[in-house]
Amino acid sequence: MADFAIMGFGTVGSGVAEVLRMNADSIEKKLGEPLKLKYILDVRDLSATPYAGVAVKDFSVLENDPDLDVVVEAIGGARVALDFTRRALMAGKHVVTSNKELVASHGRELLSLAREKNVNYLFEASVGGGIPVLRPLFQCLAGNRIEEVTGILNGTTNYILTRMVRGGIPFDEALKEAQARGYAEQNPAADVEGLDAGRKICILSDLAWGKEVLPERISTRGISGLDLQDVAIASQAGYQVKLLGRALRLPGGKQAAYVAPHLVPEACPLAGVDGVFNAIMIRGNAVGDVMFYGRGAGDLPTASAVMGDVMDALQHREKRRELGWSESAELTELDDLVMPWYLRGGRETPADCRVLSGGAALTGPMTAQEAKALAEKLGAAALLPVLQ
């Protein structure tokens, strides 16, 4: 018998309980022992729910139960969640989470603590919801030197962009639609300004190269300033506008990480990823490009990843998974990155460009600094990077 607890009974927490209810038999068969939900910790009153019998309000009950093996942290944020995660690890519990904010900002400390206490701290659900991507990255692709990770990491913004491209409706209207459908929160800033995607690309970068990249160190540009006409011109020219998180290994060993809307050529599999779906492309020096695709959010998909981690932690009880990152990464200035650029509304078409409709053009590869200077010189109204 393995015992676990859920902290925070919101979307993810209740999804985890539901997945156990749905699949208890197959989970027991795979684990070789029954998995028991022993506690649900939440400030709310759960006495009217089927979980009344396991509801607790005091964290120390979990902390002091020597038979409790795994704690699922589904509280969110980086305050209470940080405190309880620290204490759970200190108490020798394995901890599993979907909390990207906590992992991106405090993962280094928490993984180091987990190593000290010889327990697992696992967080597959923090990136890409239910899509298996972190474990494939650090395990299946371990024989590669990772060159690049590029992903559509936020379903809300991808839904809005898909509506702008396919429905021809402007950003504000698409956002309202996303809110009405429950895909965007009432305060959508973390999604539409690229902060959520930024946390996820940091976690991917941490794992790809074993060096810490904190969210506050990377440039994030969201989609709120995106003009519908650029989306339409790009689409006519064979590109889809996508909000991408990118992490790159550059010649000389430096790294870069950022979030920005890009023009993605239609031949790239990322271009076809629509609606609330996420996809992450990983380039390794042996495997080439591999892509992982699926639902990046939602109660059951996210709970699927959490449950996979709970089972993995239990299968690695004696010998924890080696996982972690150490010193800070040496990041290059974004201004030095070389790629082609989309420009619109300049006074004249720059030389050596592919001319598009609506006074827009695609430049050849140049640094972000050069592209900005060119856009300024021409008085361009729009400047977007192009994925190669």
Next chain:
Amino acid sequence: MADFAIMGFGTVGSGVAEVLRMNADSIEKKLGEPLKLKYILDVRDLSATPYAGVAVKDFSVLENDPDLDVVVEAIGGARVALDFTRRALMAGKHVVTSNKELVASHGRELLSLAREKNVNYLFEASVGGGIPVLRPLFQCLAGNRIEEVTGILNGTTNYILTRMVRGGIPFDEALKEAQARGYAEQNPAADVEGLDAGRKICILSDLAWGKEVLPERISTRGISGLDLQDVAIASQAGYQVKLLGRALRLPGGKQAAYVAPHLVPEACPLAGVDGVFNAIMIRGNAVGDVMFYGRGAGDLPTASAVMGDVMDALQHREKRRELGWSESAELTELDDLVMPWYLRGGRETPADCRVLSGGAALTGPMTAQEAKALAEKLGAAALLPVLQ
């Protein structure tokens, strides 16, 4: 220091040696110890290669070396490879392979032997080349009940189909082109008749439900009989013809597995997978649909997966990975599967069908048996299943 050996120095074997040469530093860092290529076993003379110093011709050298940890089996086939794999496992070595024929036909016995000897038998490279798919299936998605696995599992046939669709050239010509480019073998039967895809869908099915499905038990239909006009009509109607391997869990707990060319609607991500790329879609009852995409063959991509398994085996030296399948699966008759069908060339258009160009039509969902009866009654020249 961890020691490993490569048996068979062809495409995959030499790729594994090359990946170690390229990435020795990062592999050592991740493993926490250097990885040493101690032996290469091959019948050929390697004295003129950089690997002369580690070349051996006698398997018993590997078998009797108590310091050898892992053996990579890259011999292929199911004769010598079976014998050496059995003996390596018996000698307490971990074994890693890309040999789908061996895993599909003898995996049950070999995994049972590995369990007995408390060693790992891993085969991520046997399906999808470098694409991480087996480990995500049995580990990351372990919390799900798997409902379906559907994949483009053979790059050769996908290249030929892509040339037929996009280039408008007939099968024979596309095959010759694939052979000229080295994508198809001189005897292409195993690829074009669907046997290779069949072995892979058996392995996926074995892992998804833990019950053995042997290749000889499933129906495999390849692409050699495919008419260019059906590919063209389908394309015009918004479908791509793809050779799919499918494994399904049916109501009541029975299973089905088969390989056949299908019409895939363009909205399905599998439709956009072109050329030599592979993609595998997995449906779980919690996660929904997830897809894995990348190069399904080639020396370095396949070696990437092998190397990931070698490292995983070393990280699970004391406590082997629980992996295996037991009794035979209860398979349903394919004739009972219900789906829509593509028909061409009948004497009349059947009722309740979507009429396509060229005398073709799409039926509503019906069993394969009903579709065959209908095709026969109408004297149809072509009958293909449609992915829903």
